[in-house]
Amino acid sequence: MPVDTRLTRRSFLAAGVGLTVGAACGGSGKKRASSTTAPPDQLEVIQASAQLIAGADQRVSIAVLENSEPLAAGTPVSLAFGRSLTQLAPARPAEPHADGITTKPYYLTRQHFDVAGQWWVVASTGGKQGATQLDVINAADTQVPLPGQRMVPVATPTVADHRGVEPICTRQPVCPLHEVSLDAALNEHRPVAVLFATPALCESRTCGPDLDVLLTQVPAFQDKVRFVHVEVYRSLQASEANLTDGMRAYHLDFEPVLYLAAPDGTIKDRLDGPFDIEEAKASLTKLMG
Numbered sequence: 001m002p003v004d005t006r007l008t009r010r011s012f013l014a015a016g017v018g019l020t021v022g023a024a025c026g027g028s029g030k031k032r033a034s035s036t037t038a039p040p041d042q043l044e045v046i047q048a049s050a051q052l053i054a055g056a057d058q059r060v061s062i063a064v065l066e067n068s069e070p071l072a073a074g075t076p077v078s079l080a081f082g083r084s085l086t087q088l089a090p091a092r093p094a095e096p097h098a099d100g101i102t103t104k105p106y107y108l109t110r111q112h113f114d115v116a117g118q119w120w121v122v123a124s125t126g127g128k129q130g131a132t133q134l135d136v137i138n139a140a141d142t143q144v145p146l147p148g149q150r151m152v153p154v155a156t157p158t159v160a161d162h163r164g165v166e167p168i169c170t171r172q173p174v175c176p177l178h179e180v181s182l183d184a185a186l187n188e189h190r191p192v193a194v195l196f197a198t199p200a201l202c203e204s205r206t207c208g209p210d211l212d213v214l215l216t217q218v219p220a221f222q223d224k225v226r227f228v229h230v231e232v233y234r235s236l237q238a239s240e241a242n243l244t245d246g247m248r249a250y251h252l253d254f255e256p257v258l259y260l261a262a263p264d265g266t267i268k269d270r271l272d273g274p275f276d277i278e279e280a281k282a283s284l285t286k287l288m289g
Contacts (some may be wrong), residue, residue: 007038009010032078041063042129042130045064045065045123045227047062047121048106048272048274049061049075050272051112051144052136056113056147057110058112059272060108060121061275062094062108062109063105063107064107064125068187071105073245075237076284077093079092079094079107080124081134082120084120093210096106097278099278100209100216101210101275103277104209107151112143118133120132120134121134145251145259148266151186153182154182154250155245157178164234166234167236170200170231170236171208176230177228178197178229190264191263191288192228193214193221193226193260194262195210195211195229196230196247196257197232197257198231198232198238200233203225206256206273207255207256213275214280215281225287230244232244243255254272258270258275
């Protein structure tokens with residue numbers, strides 16, 4: 001299918017439906033969204049992965065909407081990436097994901113961006129298209145830890161020591177992943193899964209669904225993987241000045257983010273934005289393997 005040259009960045013940055021990646025504060029690596037609506041013959045395409053890095057094969061998640069609503073579960077979507085709308089690589093099928101996260105479905109692929117700068121992704125299904133522009137940065141331009149680097153052994157709030165964070169969990173009811181501080185978890189020398197997320201204050205409204213998805217995996221993996229949840233803010237005030245020590249130590253200006261680390265503290269994977277039960281299970285299984 002030829003690409004519709006009417007596709008513009010302004011038309012397709014996002015729809016105002018809470019599917020964009022939220023930001024705790026400003027900074028590189030996050031996609032701001034406008035509240036435009038696509039024409040009836042076009043799709044709305046949203047970058048759900050917060051930070052895209054040049055020179056690495058990486059997870060890229062994309063949300064696709066029609067008439068400001070997510071596509072029906074399982075709708076096949078093809079994605080094509082390129083430096084411009086006239087220089088796109090061949091489109092390829094993306095994996096639909098909605099297991100346990102039906103309100104925030106997304107499409108998943110792996111992509112290698114060979115250079116930093118502006119890229120495009122075009123989504124196609126059922127004779128309709130949509131696009132959004134992607135900001136790809138060099139690894140040297142971010143302080144956010146990346147796969148292959150080491151986890152930061154920062155002290156995080158626990159049930160026994162809130163470390164000035166109230167509440168230590170904004171989920172209702174409070175989740176059980178605050179028994180051990182992150183630095184202590186890393187000292188256990190076993191695989192670690194740590195989610196930075198704030199269910200009550202999440203700008204993207206994906207933090208709560210992500211945490212619920214992660215909790216479904218705890219019974220099957222808790223004997224071998226240490227799970228930790230870290231809140232984004234020190235209180236119920238959402239501001240850059242109110243970020244927790246964990247967010248500051250990881251230089252995060254977006255959420256949610258799930259880090260998966262090996263027993264030696266090496267980051268094996270990082271899942272930005274939404275993830276579903278299927279992807280969480282596969283990622284934890286790979287971590288243990």
